[in-house]
Amino acid sequence: MTPPQRQRRHPKEQPPPPPPAPTGKQKNPERLFVVAGPDGGERDTDLDLVTLIVARADPPPSATPEQSALLRLCTAPLSVAELSAYLNLPFSMMTVVLTDMLTAGLVTARAPIVRQAVADRSILEAVMHGLQRL
Amino acid sequence: MVPGPRTEDQLPHTAEAAVKIVIVGGFGVGKTTMVRSVSEIKPLTTEETMTQAGIGVDDNFGSDTKTATTVAMDFGRISITEQLVLYLFGTPGQQRFWFLWNGLFEGALGAVVLVDTRRLEVSFDVIGRLEECGVPFVVAVNTFPDAPRYAISELRTALDLPEEIPIIECDARRRASSRDVLMTLMHFLHALATAKAPA
Secondary structure (H helix, E strand, C coil): CCCCCCCCCCCCCCCCCCCCCCCCCCCCHHHHHHHHCCCCCCCCCCCCCCCEEEECCCCCCCCCHHHHHHHHHCCCCEEHHHHHHHHCCCHHHHHHHHHHHHHCCCEEEECCCCCCCCCCHHHHHHHHHHHHCC | CCCCCCHHHCCCCCCCEEEEEEEEECCCCCHHHHHHHHCCCCCEEEEEEECHHHHCCCCCCCCCCCCCEEEEEEEEEEECCCCEEEEEEEEECCHHHHHHCCCCCCCCCEEEEEECHHHHHHHHHHHHHHHHHCCCEEEEEECCCCCCCCCHHHHHHHHCCCCCCCEEEECCCCHHHHHHHHHHHHHHHHHHHHHHCCC
Protein backbone atom coordinates (compact mmCIF):
# COMPACT_ATOMS: atom_id res chain seq x y z
CA MET A 1 0.00 0.00 0.00
CA THR A 2 1.32 3.46 -0.89
CA PRO A 3 0.94 6.29 1.59
CA PRO A 4 -0.62 9.61 0.48
CA GLN A 5 1.79 12.17 -0.94
CA ARG A 6 2.65 15.64 0.41
CA GLN A 7 4.22 18.60 -1.44
CA ARG A 8 7.11 20.38 0.26
CA ARG A 9 6.80 24.07 1.17
CA HIS A 10 9.44 26.74 1.73
CA PRO A 11 10.00 29.63 4.15
CA LYS A 12 7.88 32.63 3.28
CA GLU A 13 9.60 35.92 2.50
CA GLN A 14 7.25 38.04 4.58
CA PRO A 15 5.86 36.93 7.92
CA PRO A 16 2.07 36.96 7.98
CA PRO A 17 0.44 40.07 9.46
CA PRO A 18 -0.21 39.83 13.19
CA PRO A 19 -3.59 38.26 13.90
CA PRO A 20 -6.27 40.23 15.69
CA ALA A 21 -5.98 40.29 19.44
CA PRO A 22 -8.15 37.55 20.91
CA THR A 23 -9.32 39.74 23.76
CA GLY A 24 -11.65 41.93 21.72
CA LYS A 25 -14.93 40.06 21.93
CA GLN A 26 -15.19 37.82 24.93
CA LYS A 27 -18.18 35.81 25.94
CA ASN A 28 -18.49 37.30 29.38
CA PRO A 29 -17.30 40.91 29.36
CA GLU A 30 -18.38 41.88 32.88
CA ARG A 31 -16.38 39.13 34.49
CA LEU A 32 -13.29 39.74 32.36
CA PHE A 33 -13.46 43.47 33.09
CA VAL A 34 -13.27 42.76 36.78
CA VAL A 35 -10.32 40.42 36.38
CA ALA A 36 -8.36 42.73 34.13
CA GLY A 37 -9.06 46.02 35.82
CA PRO A 38 -10.60 49.12 34.26
CA ASP A 39 -8.00 49.63 31.53
CA GLY A 40 -7.25 46.05 30.63
CA GLY A 41 -8.09 46.33 26.95
CA GLU A 42 -5.31 47.02 24.48
CA ARG A 43 -1.86 46.35 25.80
CA ASP A 44 1.33 44.93 24.46
CA THR A 45 3.18 42.47 26.56
CA ASP A 46 6.24 40.34 26.11
CA LEU A 47 5.01 37.62 28.41
CA ASP A 48 5.56 34.15 26.99
CA LEU A 49 3.87 30.90 28.03
CA VAL A 50 7.12 29.95 29.75
CA THR A 51 8.08 33.27 31.31
CA LEU A 52 8.72 32.41 34.97
CA ILE A 53 6.83 34.56 37.48
CA VAL A 54 7.93 35.06 41.07
CA ALA A 55 6.04 36.93 43.79
CA ARG A 56 7.88 39.93 45.24
CA ALA A 57 5.49 40.81 48.01
CA ASP A 58 2.61 39.60 50.10
CA PRO A 59 -0.78 40.54 48.68
CA PRO A 60 -1.51 44.20 49.52
CA PRO A 61 -4.96 45.05 50.96
CA SER A 62 -5.89 46.47 47.55
CA ALA A 63 -5.17 43.21 45.73
CA THR A 64 -7.99 41.59 43.76
CA PRO A 65 -8.85 37.95 44.57
CA GLU A 66 -7.04 36.88 41.39
CA GLN A 67 -3.93 38.83 42.37
CA SER A 68 -3.93 37.36 45.88
CA ALA A 69 -4.35 33.83 44.55
CA LEU A 70 -1.57 34.40 42.03
CA LEU A 71 0.82 35.76 44.65
CA ARG A 72 0.22 32.72 46.82
CA LEU A 73 0.92 30.41 43.86
CA CYS A 74 4.21 31.93 42.80
CA THR A 75 6.13 32.18 46.02
CA ALA A 76 8.37 29.80 44.05
CA PRO A 77 8.88 30.44 40.30
CA LEU A 78 5.97 29.33 38.12
CA SER A 79 5.42 29.72 34.38
CA VAL A 80 2.63 31.84 32.93
CA ALA A 81 1.21 28.61 31.45
CA GLU A 82 1.04 26.95 34.87
CA LEU A 83 -0.55 30.03 36.42
CA SER A 84 -3.12 30.04 33.61
CA ALA A 85 -3.88 26.37 34.32
CA TYR A 86 -4.12 26.68 38.11
CA LEU A 87 -6.11 29.92 38.06
CA ASN A 88 -8.27 28.68 35.20
CA LEU A 89 -7.77 31.90 33.26
CA PRO A 90 -7.22 32.06 29.49
CA PHE A 91 -3.62 32.83 28.55
CA SER A 92 -4.51 36.25 27.13
CA MET A 93 -6.27 37.25 30.37
CA MET A 94 -3.38 35.89 32.39
CA THR A 95 -0.94 38.18 30.56
CA VAL A 96 -3.19 41.21 31.22
CA VAL A 97 -3.39 40.43 34.94
CA LEU A 98 0.36 39.84 35.11
CA THR A 99 1.23 43.00 33.21
CA ASP A 100 -0.66 45.01 35.84
CA MET A 101 1.12 43.17 38.63
CA LEU A 102 4.53 43.65 37.01
CA THR A 103 3.81 47.38 36.71
CA ALA A 104 2.78 47.48 40.37
CA GLY A 105 5.97 45.68 41.38
CA LEU A 106 4.07 42.75 42.94
CA VAL A 107 5.84 40.12 40.82
CA THR A 108 9.01 39.76 38.78
CA ALA A 109 9.34 37.98 35.45
CA ARG A 110 12.23 35.78 34.32
CA ALA A 111 12.31 35.82 30.53
CA PRO A 112 12.48 32.53 28.60
CA ILE A 113 15.32 31.49 26.33
CA VAL A 114 13.85 31.67 22.83
CA ARG A 115 15.04 30.23 19.54
CA GLN A 116 17.74 32.26 17.83
CA ALA A 117 18.86 32.18 14.20
CA VAL A 118 21.88 30.30 15.51
CA ALA A 119 20.99 28.36 18.63
CA ASP A 120 23.14 28.56 21.75
CA ARG A 121 24.71 25.11 21.76
CA SER A 122 25.41 25.20 25.49
CA ILE A 123 21.65 25.44 26.13
CA LEU A 124 20.94 22.56 23.74
CA GLU A 125 23.63 20.47 25.42
CA ALA A 126 22.19 21.21 28.86
CA VAL A 127 18.76 20.05 27.68
CA MET A 128 20.29 16.86 26.24
CA HIS A 129 22.01 16.08 29.53
CA GLY A 130 18.79 16.72 31.40
CA LEU A 131 16.82 14.40 29.09
CA GLN A 132 19.42 11.67 29.46
CA ARG A 133 18.69 11.54 33.17
CA LEU A 134 14.98 10.86 32.59
CA MET B 1 -8.46 28.62 47.80
CA VAL B 2 -7.05 28.01 44.34
CA PRO B 3 -5.34 24.63 43.97
CA GLY B 4 -1.68 25.08 43.19
CA PRO B 5 1.32 22.87 42.59
CA ARG B 6 2.00 20.16 45.13
CA THR B 7 5.09 20.91 47.19
CA GLU B 8 7.09 18.35 45.21
CA ASP B 9 5.95 20.01 41.97
CA GLN B 10 7.35 23.41 42.88
CA LEU B 11 10.35 24.66 40.97
CA PRO B 12 13.44 25.58 42.98
CA HIS B 13 13.95 29.29 43.62
CA THR B 14 17.09 29.03 41.51
CA ALA B 15 15.06 28.44 38.32
CA GLU B 16 16.19 31.29 36.09
CA ALA B 17 14.81 30.55 32.66
CA ALA B 18 12.68 28.15 30.66
CA VAL B 19 12.75 26.78 27.14
CA LYS B 20 9.92 25.13 25.26
CA ILE B 21 9.36 22.41 22.71
CA VAL B 22 6.09 22.00 20.85
CA ILE B 23 4.54 18.64 20.04
CA VAL B 24 2.11 19.15 17.21
CA GLY B 25 -0.23 16.78 15.45
CA GLY B 26 -3.81 15.91 14.65
CA PHE B 27 -6.53 15.04 17.13
CA GLY B 28 -5.93 11.73 18.89
CA VAL B 29 -2.42 11.22 17.57
CA GLY B 30 -0.95 10.98 21.08
CA LYS B 31 0.37 14.46 21.87
CA THR B 32 -0.86 14.48 25.45
CA THR B 33 0.24 10.86 25.89
CA MET B 34 3.76 11.85 24.91
CA VAL B 35 3.72 14.90 27.22
CA ARG B 36 2.48 12.73 30.09
CA SER B 37 5.07 10.01 29.57
CA VAL B 38 8.03 12.37 30.05
CA SER B 39 6.63 15.15 32.26
CA GLU B 40 7.63 15.41 35.92
CA ILE B 41 4.25 16.96 36.72
CA LYS B 42 0.79 15.72 35.86
CA PRO B 43 -0.01 17.45 32.55
CA LEU B 44 -1.81 20.75 32.97
CA THR B 45 -4.12 22.50 30.55
CA THR B 46 -4.07 26.12 29.48
CA GLU B 47 -7.05 27.39 27.58
CA GLU B 48 -7.72 30.22 25.23
CA THR B 49 -10.98 31.55 23.92
CA MET B 50 -11.43 31.98 20.22
CA THR B 51 -14.27 34.17 19.09
CA GLN B 52 -16.33 33.64 15.99
CA ALA B 53 -14.35 36.30 14.15
CA GLY B 54 -11.32 34.17 14.73
CA ILE B 55 -12.80 31.00 13.29
CA GLY B 56 -14.29 32.64 10.25
CA VAL B 57 -17.99 32.11 10.67
CA ASP B 58 -20.73 34.70 10.41
CA ASP B 59 -20.34 37.64 12.73
CA ASN B 60 -23.47 37.96 14.81
CA PHE B 61 -21.98 40.32 17.35
CA GLY B 62 -24.56 41.54 19.81
CA SER B 63 -26.82 38.58 19.41
CA ASP B 64 -27.55 36.30 22.33
CA THR B 65 -26.47 33.26 20.36
CA LYS B 66 -22.87 34.44 20.04
CA THR B 67 -20.55 31.71 21.19
CA ALA B 68 -16.84 31.36 21.66
CA THR B 69 -14.72 28.30 21.02
CA THR B 70 -12.38 27.23 23.76
CA VAL B 71 -9.12 25.76 22.57
CA ALA B 72 -7.13 23.77 25.10
CA MET B 73 -3.47 22.90 25.12
CA ASP B 74 -1.92 20.34 27.44
CA PHE B 75 1.60 20.78 28.67
CA GLY B 76 4.18 19.24 30.94
CA ARG B 77 7.51 20.10 32.45
CA ILE B 78 11.01 18.66 32.86
CA SER B 79 13.55 20.26 35.17
CA ILE B 80 16.85 20.27 33.31
CA THR B 81 19.13 21.85 35.90
CA GLU B 82 18.59 23.90 39.05
CA GLN B 83 18.47 26.92 36.71
CA LEU B 84 16.85 25.65 33.52
CA VAL B 85 13.35 24.23 32.93
CA LEU B 86 11.95 22.61 29.78
CA TYR B 87 8.24 22.85 28.99
CA LEU B 88 6.50 20.61 26.46
CA PHE B 89 3.32 21.82 24.78
CA GLY B 90 0.99 19.56 22.85
CA THR B 91 -0.92 21.70 20.39
CA PRO B 92 -3.56 21.13 17.70
CA GLY B 93 -2.30 20.97 14.15
CA GLN B 94 -4.49 23.76 12.78
CA GLN B 95 -2.48 26.94 12.42
CA ARG B 96 -5.46 29.12 13.19
CA PHE B 97 -5.06 28.09 16.82
CA TRP B 98 -1.36 28.90 17.03
CA PHE B 99 -1.61 32.67 17.36
CA LEU B 100 -3.76 32.25 20.48
CA TRP B 101 -0.61 31.62 22.49
CA ASN B 102 1.82 34.43 21.98
CA GLY B 103 5.05 33.15 20.44
CA LEU B 104 4.21 29.47 20.88
CA PHE B 105 6.23 28.42 17.85
CA GLU B 106 8.36 31.51 17.33
CA GLY B 107 10.14 31.07 20.62
CA ALA B 108 10.23 27.26 20.74
CA LEU B 109 13.58 25.53 20.39
CA GLY B 110 11.90 23.24 17.88
CA ALA B 111 8.91 21.02 17.23
CA VAL B 112 8.00 17.35 17.10
CA VAL B 113 5.40 16.49 14.45
CA LEU B 114 3.62 13.43 15.77
CA VAL B 115 1.97 11.39 13.00
CA ASP B 116 -0.35 8.42 12.74
CA THR B 117 0.13 6.37 9.57
CA ARG B 118 -3.61 5.65 9.45
CA ARG B 119 -4.12 9.37 8.83
CA LEU B 120 -0.81 10.54 7.44
CA GLU B 121 -2.40 13.32 5.38
CA VAL B 122 -3.58 15.06 8.59
CA SER B 123 0.06 16.04 9.19
CA PHE B 124 0.68 17.48 5.70
CA ASP B 125 -0.59 20.95 6.47
CA VAL B 126 1.21 21.32 9.77
CA ILE B 127 4.52 20.21 8.27
CA GLY B 128 4.03 22.79 5.51
CA ARG B 129 3.29 25.51 8.05
CA LEU B 130 6.44 24.71 10.02
CA GLU B 131 8.46 24.83 6.80
CA GLU B 132 6.94 28.22 5.96
CA CYS B 133 7.62 29.59 9.44
CA GLY B 134 11.17 28.22 9.53
CA VAL B 135 10.57 26.22 12.71
CA PRO B 136 13.02 23.29 12.93
CA PHE B 137 11.23 19.97 13.46
CA VAL B 138 11.55 16.21 13.48
CA VAL B 139 8.81 13.71 12.62
CA ALA B 140 7.84 10.99 15.08
CA VAL B 141 5.58 8.17 13.95
CA ASN B 142 3.45 6.96 16.86
CA THR B 143 3.20 3.23 16.14
CA PHE B 144 -0.38 2.26 16.84
CA PRO B 145 -0.81 -1.55 16.69
CA ASP B 146 -3.37 -1.50 13.87
CA ALA B 147 -1.67 1.24 11.84
CA PRO B 148 0.01 0.44 8.51
CA ARG B 149 3.79 0.22 8.76
CA TYR B 150 5.88 1.94 6.13
CA ALA B 151 9.62 1.98 5.72
CA ILE B 152 11.17 5.28 6.85
CA SER B 153 12.31 5.89 3.26
CA GLU B 154 8.72 5.45 2.08
CA LEU B 155 7.50 7.94 4.70
CA ARG B 156 10.24 10.38 3.73
CA THR B 157 9.08 10.26 0.12
CA ALA B 158 5.41 10.54 1.08
CA LEU B 159 6.08 13.48 3.43
CA ASP B 160 8.51 15.00 0.88
CA LEU B 161 11.10 15.63 3.58
CA PRO B 162 14.79 16.26 2.90
CA GLU B 163 17.29 13.65 4.04
CA GLU B 164 18.53 15.70 7.01
CA ILE B 165 15.17 15.89 8.81
CA PRO B 166 14.96 12.92 11.19
CA ILE B 167 11.95 10.58 10.99
CA ILE B 168 11.66 8.09 13.83
CA GLU B 169 9.15 5.58 15.11
CA CYS B 170 8.03 5.81 18.72
CA ASP B 171 5.56 4.56 21.27
CA ALA B 172 4.30 7.75 22.90
CA ARG B 173 3.09 5.80 25.94
CA ARG B 174 6.63 4.84 26.87
CA ARG B 175 8.87 7.30 28.64
CA ALA B 176 12.12 6.00 27.11
CA SER B 177 10.66 6.11 23.61
CA SER B 178 9.28 9.63 24.03
CA ARG B 179 12.56 10.73 25.54
CA ASP B 180 14.37 9.34 22.47
CA VAL B 181 12.13 11.47 20.26
CA LEU B 182 13.07 14.59 22.22
CA MET B 183 16.74 13.59 22.10
CA THR B 184 16.50 13.16 18.33
CA LEU B 185 15.11 16.69 18.09
CA MET B 186 17.87 18.07 20.32
CA HIS B 187 20.61 16.35 18.28
CA PHE B 188 19.05 17.72 15.11
CA LEU B 189 18.94 21.26 16.58
CA HIS B 190 22.53 20.89 17.74
CA ALA B 191 23.64 19.82 14.26
CA LEU B 192 21.80 22.81 12.76
CA ALA B 193 23.48 25.17 15.22
CA THR B 194 26.89 23.66 14.51
CA ALA B 195 26.39 24.00 10.76
CA LYS B 196 25.32 27.64 11.11
CA ALA B 197 27.93 28.67 13.67
CA PRO B 198 30.80 30.81 12.40
CA ALA B 199 33.94 28.75 11.89
